Amino acid sequence: MKILHPLLLLLLILSIRTQAQEDPLPSWNNGPVKEHIIAFVTAVCTVGSPDFVPVEDRIATFDNDGTLWAEKPLIQGLFAIFRIHRMVLQNPALKTKQPFKAVIEHNKEYFEKAGMPEIMKLFEITHSGMTATEFRNEVALFFQTVKHPTLKTPLYQSVYKPQLELLEYLRIHGFKNFICSGGTVDFMRVVTDTLYNIPSERVMGSELKYQYIDSAGVNDIMRLPGMFVFNDKQEKPVSIQYHIGKRPILACGNEGGAGDVYMLRFSQGNQYKSLQLIVNHDDAEREFYYQEKDNKSLNMAHQYNWEIISMKNDWNVIFP
Known part of the structure; x- marks a missing residue:
């Protein structure tokens, strides 16, 4: 069952693709983070560059909740x-x-x-x-x-416009974008193709127990109580290994529970040049302000030289 969104969403996607030919990240403010992203993509995609990465190894993994769309509330x-x-x-x-x-x-x-x-x-x-x-x-x-109770908008408008631009920028440069989230995989797969241009086979998430049923007119997978995999923290690199078999050269998560730090660390073990991004929820006016009590994600970002994306300072627009 394909979800049909208003024409506005289609126009947004088309405008992002057009803008990518001029300024690839127009919703990002000029500054070190934007410069580093563009420099990284240029380096790994330019033939003859010492950091050139073959197309088949241009893997990017993104968390979803709090990284691609708002997570307050989930x-x-x-x-x-x-x-x-x-x-x-x-x-x-x-x-x-x-x-x-x-x-x-x-x-x-x-x-x-x-x-x-x-x-x-x-x-x-x-x-x-x-x-x-x-x-x-x-x-x-x-x-x-359903509408978002805080933003008062349709749920598909709770996605981050700068991240849509980043996904498109990576895609047109030969990257395969994947989602690796703690959300359940079947829930996300319904909308990821429409929202992010990420097909369902590139979505990793938590999984319930399943059972195949072929009786009484039913030929389908039955969803059973109980979690088979909770895809968070150390489980994320494991899921990437199972589903992709390659380390990402770009990994992006958010500061909000330290659920993504091991995915970012995993990407640093790559044979290629890599880039790690952490979205910091520091904009109470346009989104939500919340921080981890122990600041584990930000501390690790400083320790391992990850790029910290300030929603307040690095994004001139947050929502479509």
């Missing part, structure tokens, strides 16, 4: 709430049971007291017990109808 968390309301609509008796009752009544204290086990229960309830086809249709409906 968009997949909004989907879980969307699913709860849909399930109660189909079976009203559920609204008296937990965690349905807490979601319907906006009772945040319930989840704060219950902790992570109840949050995981909410996740399993809303993401399993259906076929892959049914799940894809639910995700498509979610993106078509």
